[in-house]
Amino acid sequence: MLYATPVAAVLITMVLGALIFTLLGYDGLGAVREIFFTPLTNPYKWQDLAVKASPLVIIAVGLAVSYRANVWNIGAEGQYIVGAVAGTGVALLTYDMTGPWILPLMLLAGIAGGAAYAAIPAFLRTQFKVNEILTTLMLTYVSVQLLNYLVFGPWKSPTSMGQPQTVLFSADQSLPYVIPGTIVQLGTPIAILVAILVWFVMSRSVFGFQVRVVGASPAAARYGGFSANRTVWLALLVSGGLAGLAGILEAAGPFGRLVPQFPTNYGFTAIIVAFLGRLNPLGALLAGIILAITFVGGEVAQTTIALPFAAVGIFQAMMLFLLLAGDVLVRYRIRRVANEPARASA
């Protein structure tokens, strides 16, 4: 049942979506076919799926850890941006150098940047009991302004002819392509590795157990000697670090530089991915692919059946609504209580 709801949510979304878009005067069946199936049946689209899914999976895996601990980091978008900024900082410092050590250093800087940015809400929550939902969200806007400041100001490329953008990263600063002849870069195997690694840690280690206990039952965790504050720190550092990693992988991969258009809401979409994946790292891997399918399929439907891209948002929201609604069936059992006298609740 636990794993049946996401599948049911996707299936019902297709049926309802076809119905709604037909009623709206669009080709409803075509929309479902192009959005959900064409990206799978057309092998040329698989590379696009890998490119779209990779950042979503990496961020969502971190968020799954955080949400399991009952820590509501909704500012992954900000940590993603700061990770990219930190990694780009290394790239700009090493611009005149060559060597295989540069890219790993950039990735580490990305992780450190994202984790450091998530450390602010962790500090505020553990020291001052400030709600992390609000601080992570506020810091996301601040990060967008930081990015704008840098690309419009000190980091603007001297050869960009007034365009707000950094210089293009050099070969040693860019992700290598892993499958010849495609646009699949190193980010994709990293995403798969991250999902498997975190799944292993979460399900097989004391750390994973601690996170799950603190999230599920703070009282039991206290009794068991697990520190709630430590878990808050770990949850935010892990989710922030992974979001930062996704950020620098995106900057050093598909973008190749920083531009004001860099924030593409991956950090917010990854929240859907984390939930659709049942807050399980391997689930996030599958869910990331499903969300990537809708993005790629939305672009297909735009050109083939002139469906506005906005329709993708409606499909995604519907999927999440149905999943959350379906959860009630997982957590509770429906009982007939008709004609039963009311009893005092325990």
Place this chain on the structure above:
Amino acid sequence: MTLDLVIAIIITLVGASTPILLAALGELVVEKSGVLNLGVEGMMLIGAVITVAVVLVTGNHWLAIACAALAAAAAALIFGFLTLSLSANQVATGLALTILGTGFSALFGQPYTGKAVPLLRSPFPPELAADPVWRVIFGYSPLVYFSLIMVFVIWWFLKKTRAGLILRAVGENDLSAHSIGYPVIGVRYLAVAFGGAMAGIAGSCFPLILTPQWVERLTTGRGWIALALVVFAAWRPFRLLGGAYLFGLVMTLEVYAKAAGGGFRVLPSELWAALPYLATILVLVLISMRRGGSSSAPACLGKPFLPTS
């Protein structure tokens, strides 16, 4: 700085503040009942697009605002059904509502994109607002006066009425409120629907006061600012008014800083833009330090109500 510039800044800032004030007032009532609805941005977009459509079809501003309020309240009730009746996670459901509103408004707004919408002008006779100084008092859209009245109404409702007391009890301790017989879920449904209606009217402000046309993502993240504002104001209506105008002032100065240069250039415009958010975080810390570690947030904020668990 000339008087004309000051007046121009005041009028711009009041216009910019009104939608965030309206949406934040609605969200304040929702949060006071113990529910966190992160879908404000989505509901505002629904309100904005419905306003544009109804004004362009019927030409009636008031009908448009009413439809916007109803449509956004209906969207809020989807959120309400999932979080209140099905105890779904409020953060995830609110985000889904924002995604839905963004998608719906972009799709529904397509035929109306770029068409000029007649502004909703001051209800007072134009002679009153002819003089620039009087314009500061009489020169605004009726929505501005409505938002100011609502600040008082909501303060009075929460502080002085029995219904307001029940709403706060539900938000502070749902189990106790339930045990003395108040309908926790029912109160929260009403609050969520009210918050939706206010967000819808806030959405109306964009085409009727600020940018008289529909473009995709017209509200440009103001719904999120409204959420920040509620926290910034520590869940108090009159502080919300001050906070909204302060946020509006910063947003206006940011625009002037980009355009004018000179004295405004001391700080980069991006820092101006980031200030409201940094200030909100600072306020959160200060509130929690002064209260000795406990915040002034409603105690049940964001938690589902499960009477039998």
